[in-house]
Amino acid sequence: MRIAFFSPMPPARSGIADYSVALLAELSLLAEVTVIDRAPGNFNPADFDIAVYQIGNNSDHEFVYEAALKHAGVVVMHEANLHHLVADLTIRKGDWERYVRECEHDGGAAAKAFAGRVRALEVGPDYDGLPMMRRLVESARGVVAHSEFVLSRVRESGFRGPSAVIPHGAWVDQHPVAASYEDSRNSIRYRLGLEDSTPLIGAFGYLKPYKRIAETLRALRRLVRVDPRVRMILGGEPHPDFPVAQLIRALGLESNVRLLGYTPVEEFSGYIAACDVVVNLRYPTVGESSGSLLRAMSAARPSLVSDIGAFSEIPDGVCLKVPVDQTEEQLIFEYLHLLVSRPDVARGIGNRGRCWVEKECSWRIAARKYTVFLERVISGAPEPVKLVRHAHSRAESRNGAATAVADSPAPVEVEPESLLQWCADPAARDYCEKHLARLARTLELTPQGDASQSILEMGSYMQITPALKFQLGYGTVRGCYYGRLGRSDRKFAASVNGQEFECLIDHFDAEKDTYPYEDAAFDTIVCGELVEHLFSDPMHMMSEVNRILKPGGHFVITTPNIISYRALAAILESYHPGFFTAYIRPNPSGETDARHNREYTPGEIQHLLTGSGFEVVRLETGPFRDEPHPEFSWIRVLLEKLELQTYWRGDGIYAVGKKAGPVKERWPGWLYV
Numbered sequence: 001m002r003i004a005f006f007s008p009m010p011p012a013r014s015g016i017a018d019y020s021v022a023l024l025a026e027l028s029l030l031a032e033v034t035v036i037d038r039a040p041g042n043f044n045p046a047d048f049d050i051a052v053y054q055i056g057n058n059s060d061h062e063f064v065y066e067a068a069l070k071h072a073g074v075v076v077m078h079e080a081n082l083h084h085l086v087a088d089l090t091i092r093k094g095d096w097e098r099y100v101r102e103c104e105h106d107g108g109a110a111a112k113a114f115a116g117r118v119r120a121l122e123v124g125p126d127y128d129g130l131p132m133m134r135r136l137v138e139s140a141r142g143v144v145a146h147s148e149f150v151l152s153r154v155r156e157s158g159f160r161g162p163s164a165v166i167p168h169g170a171w172v173d174q175h176p177v178a179a180s181y182e183d184s185r186n187s188i189r190y191r192l193g194l195e196d197s198t199p200l201i202g203a204f205g206y207l208k209p210y211k212r213i214a215e216t217l218r219a220l221r222r223l224v225r226v227d228p229r230v231r232m233i234l235g236g237e238p239h240p241d242f243p244v245a246q247l248i249r250a251l252g253l254e255s256n257v258r259l260l261g262y263t264p265v266e267e268f269s270g271y272i273a274a275c276d277v278v279v280n281l282r283y284p285t286v287g288e289s290s291g292s293l294l295r296a297m298s299a300a301r302p303s304l305v306s307d308i309g310a311f312s313e314i315p316d317g318v319c320l321k322v323p324v325d326q327t328e329e330q331l332i333f334e335y336l337h338l339l340v341s342r343p344d345v346a347r348g349i350g351n352r353g354r355c356w357v358e359k360e361c362s363w364r365i366a367a368r369k370y371t372v373f374l375e376r377v378i379s380g381a382p383e384p385v386k387l388v389r390h391a392h393s394r395a396e397s398r399n400g401a402a403t404a405v406a407d408s409p410a411p412v413e414v415e416p417e418s419l420l421q422w423c424a425d426p427a428a429r430d431y432c433e434k435h436l437a438r439l440a441r442t443l444e445l446t447p448q449g450d451a452s453q454s455i456l457e458m459g460s461y462m463q464i465t466p467a468l469k470f471q472l473g474y475g476t477v478r479g480c481y482y483g484r485l486g487r488s489d490r491k492f493a494a495s496v497n498g499q500e501f502e503c504l505i506d507h508f509d510a511e512k513d514t515y516p517y518e519d520a521a522f523d524t525i526v527c528g529e530l531v532e533h534l535f536s537d538p539m540h541m542m543s544e545v546n547r548i549l550k551p552g553g554h555f556v557i558t559t560p561n562i563i564s565y566r567a568l569a570a571i572l573e574s575y576h577p578g579f580f581t582a583y584i585r586p587n588p589s590g591e592t593d594a595r596h597n598r599e600y601t602p603g604e605i606q607h608l609l610t611g612s613g614f615e616v617v618r619l620e621t622g623p624f625r626d627e628p629h630p631e632f633s634w635i636r637v638l639l640e641k642l643e644l645q646t647y648w649r650g651d652g653i654y655a656v657g658k659k660a661g662p663v664k665e666r667w668p669g670w671l672y673v
Contacts (some may be wrong), residue, residue, distance in 0.1 A: 001031040001373060002047070004073070006064045009037040010265070015205070015239075015291045016056045016078055018265050022169055029615045029660035031374075039063040045071045049378050052370075055136065057081055057286075059088040074142040074377055080153035081286035086518045087125055106157075107136045128284065133157040142377040144370070148312030164373040169366040170357035171269070171298040186642060188267075188274040192258070194231060199340035202275035204235040204292040206266065209242045212306065212328070219332035221251045223340070230340060234580070235260040235271050238563040239466035250295035268333040272296050273643075276346060277339045279332075283324040285309035292549065293319075297357045300350035302339050304332065307523065364615070381526035419443075421495040422466050426572040432463050438558065438624045438652055439464050442528050445618060445656055446556050449474035456480060456548070457509065459530040466493055466501040474524070483507025485516065510544075511537045520550040527557045532580075533594040533607075539671065542612035543663050547630040555614060555657045561621050562599040565632035565649045572635075579624075579651065592615035602648040602672070605655050611665045613658030621650030 005027075007020040020035075027033055036043065040063075045051060051073030053064050090099035104112035107130050114130075117123050137143060137159040146168045154163070186196070194200060201220070207213055213234070224230050234257065238244050248257050263271060272278060278296035280303050282288075287310050296303045297318070305311040307321035314321075319515050320335045322328055336405040337344040362532050419439055423429035426662055432439065443464055449455060449472050457465050460479030468477045479491070487507040494500050506516055511534050512581070525545055531538055545555055560579035561567070567577035574638060580596045587593075602621055639646050 001371065001378070002043070002049045003027070003031050003033045003374065004043070004051040005033050005038060005054075005066055006036045006051065008056075008060040008064070009035065011290040012060050013262065014056065014058070014060045016054050017060070018291060019078075019169065021053055022171065022363050023366060023370070025610065026169075026363045026615075027370055028664065029610065029613070030371045032661075036067075040067065043067065043071065050074060050141070050374050052076065052374070054078070055082065055085075059085070059092075062089055063090065063332055068136060069139055070211070072139050072141050074374060075136060075140045076142060076144040077133070077137075078146065078152050079153055079288035080133065080145075080150045081131045082128070082136065083125060083127045083130055087127075087131045094479070102132060102135060103130060106130055106132050110580075128286075129159065131286070135375075137572045138361045142373065144373065147286075147287055147313050149310045149313065153287060155561045162373070162377050164369065166366055166369045166373070168291065168294055170361040170365040171296040172362050173360045185273040185644065188270050191202040192233070192272075192274070192634075197229075199227065199230045199277075199334060200275045201230065201232040201277045201279060201340070202235065202272060203232070203279045204272065204296075205290070206239065207234060207236045207242060207244050208239045210282050210284060212279075212283060212332075213242070214247060214333055215243060215329050216279050216281065217247060217251055217257065219329050219336060220256065221253060223336050224253070224256050224332045226337060227340060230256065230336075232257045232371060233260055233271065233275070234258070235263045235268065235341040246554075250523045268292070268583075269295055269299065271282045273299045273303060274582045275301055276343075277301065277336060280304065280311075281306055281322060281332075282311075285311075294361060295297065295351075295355060297353035300347075302346045302349040302356040303353065304335055312459075315356060317349070318345050318356040319349065359363040385401055407575070418463060418487070421497060422501070423492050424494070424496075428461075428463070435624060440529075441622060441652075441654055442526065442556065442558050443471065445654055446472060446526055447524055447656075448472055449523065451475035453568070454521065455526065456517075456522045458525065458527040459533075460491075460505055462491055462493055464498075464528070465491075465503060466495070466524075468499060470499065477503045479503055479505040480510075480515075481505055481507055482509060485509065485513045489672075491513060510541045511535065512540065515544045515548055517548045519547055521548045522553060522609070523550055523582060524554045524556065525549055527555065529558060531557060532559045532596045532599050535594070535597050538598075538608070539612070539663075539666055539668070543609060543666065546613050546659060546663050548660045551659055553659045554617075555659070557605065557608070557609075557653075557655050557657070559605065559653050560596070560599045560624075561602060561648070561650065561651055561653045563601045563623070564620055565635045566651055568635050568639075569632050570648075573668040600653065602653050602655075605653050607668065607670060609655060611663070611668045612657075612663045613659060615660040616655065617657040617658050618654070619646045620654050622652055622654060624651045 006146050008014050008017045009020060010017050024033060034490050042571035053068040053070055053073055053075045055061055055064060055075050056078050086102050090102065100112060100115045100119065111130055118125050131153065134153065134157045137154055137157050140161065143154050143159055144164050145154060146166065148165055151163055151165055203213065203216060220232055245259060248254060278301045280290050280293040285308055289310055293303055293305065303319045304322055305314065307317050307323045322331050342357050351512055419436065420429060420432060423432045435463040453474050454476035455468050455474040457468060457479045460481055465477060465479055468474050485508040487503045490502060491505050492502045508515060534541060549555060562577060578596060578599055584592055584595050600618060606616050606619055636646055639670045
């Protein structure tokens with residue numbers, strides 16, 4: 001599917017620009033996407049299957065709006081009002097005739113008469129009462145909204161075509177890799193001059209009056225009288241019609257509230273993570289969603305929202321809803337007091353919020369729903385089809401956590417001891433016994449095969465290689481190992497039960513050579529404990545793996561976890577954090593195993609896969625050896641106290657990627673200088 005994607009992009013100071021960046025990271029794995037971020041000079045809709053228009057209510061979206069009127073496609077309505085955008089296109093350019101026509105088209109004779117008064121400068125535009133959506137949705141092939149609230153307003157404007165509610169994406173899948181640790185929770189609190197125990201409340205985004213900032217500050221003044229330690233940060237540009245600094249002074253909150261001004265997106269998440277509570281109120285509303293709210297919930301921060309519009313559709317229990325009535329200020333105070341005085345309650349709400357966005361709103365889920373809907377529009381399916389819901393959950397374990405989607409390969413149950421039957425050599429058996437938990441978990445995550453399918457094991461020591469045939473069912477099993485390109489060895493193994501196994505082991509340099517296989521040669525590739533040994537160019541391996549995998553094929557990768565509980569304990573006890581940091585003494589035979597050159601974090605493995613054209617269908621951490629680690633429990637307690645993540649802390653990383661397209665970035669900045 002070829003998509004023309006119209007949207008403003010950074011450095012535009014637009015929430016929709018940030019939205020588009022995050023969505024495109026996943027959508028481009030599922031479709032061929034061309035981004036158009038300015039007025040196209042020679043756009044030809046025949047070059048694409050569908051055009052998608054990200055529509056917002058400001059001048060950043062002028063070119064998107066005009067293109068959508070000229071070339072029908074799917075419009076994404078981020079809110080149920082475009083009056084400011086239409087005014088920018090007409091009034092601000094002196095085109096009063098068009099403005100009056102658009103008002104009449106949207107609201108009839110009464111709206112035309114009112115527009116005449118606007119033109120005569122008797123009144124201001126009816127921004128709230130006249131949504132100005134009719135012209136756009138009449139020309140659309142389909143409409144996407146983030147809530148039923150917005151979609152109902154679109155229907156009221158006369159649209160009767162295909163539509164879908166696709167929630168605003170959440171950043172649960174996009175863990176920072178090269179993001180600066182200077183922007184972490186505790187570093188930002190230090191820069192703000194705050195103790196770890198200081199209750200910190202935050203409100204983020206453009207500081208417009210309708211975000212209930214005045215009501216929040218009045219509630220904060222009451223809270224400060226109860227707990228003078230409380231502080232608040234306001235992250236966003238002040239609105240010219242809302243003198244927030246003056247209000248802060250008038251309420252006597254100068255020492256409790258800090259205005260941050262515009263905050264770049266790179267620092268935005270850090271400020272949210274530094275908070276104990278995030279306030280995200282608004283009234284009136286036109287159904288807009290909030291990227292800052294989704295970031296707060298992704299970071300497991302308890303949030304306050306107004307019980308109105310799209311926010312009323314958020315399930316109870318994952319945030320606190322404030323009614324917009326005479327009780328508003330009182331409830332803001334009571335909720336803030338509850339959350340800063342009861343950290344356990346705050347953690348519970350924050351964790352439920354994260355679980356909800358993880359299950360319903362991840363960018364991966366949003367991208368999947370886009371492709372399902374767009375394919376429906378392209379095909380002209382007459383009946384609405386239920387969008388596929390892809391479950392996405394994290395299951396905490398003793399040593400780590402798992403992330404999976406519903407269409408990830410079904411785990412295969414493996415009896416670990418069954419692997420020992422192929423270990424006739426005492427040294428091989430000793431190694432296998434020590435690493436049995438890791439080897440068994442690798443097999444469990446590898447998709448089941450059949451006689452028609454082929455699998456390649458990279459770095460094969462023949463420990464799990466026979467099981468790829470006899471337990472997973474692959475008809476063709478091949479292995480590879482470091483060596484001179486062109487050399488292949490035929491390896492044999494016999495089990496204690498009398499089974500015999502043989503396969504070819506091909507030799508080459510995984511970082512330099514073109515692998516000796518045809519394009520799309522394998523259904524599955526297993527790469528266990530290899531990537532950490534690579535010396536100079538891991539993306540060469542990833543590029544070659546992408547080439548030799550069939551479309552939709554799976555890549556299983558395991559490697560030590562440099563941010564495990566064990567690694568953190570080592571650092572804090574003044575030891576090296578690496579799992580295997582020693583140099584290897586030269587072997588008299590001349591063949592010496594490669595040492596670990598770089599160990600990875602789970603987030604880095606995720607980025608390694610996505611940058612190489614893979615969709616991550618499973619990512620988890622867990623033990624290398626099946627044994628408890630009570631000696632590291634103090635690390636978990638410390639992380640919880642500092643409100644740092646406690647998932648993905650197992651000794652080993654286990655990931656499965658599904659080939660979704662070509663390599664996206666040959667030299668990613670987080671990995672190469």
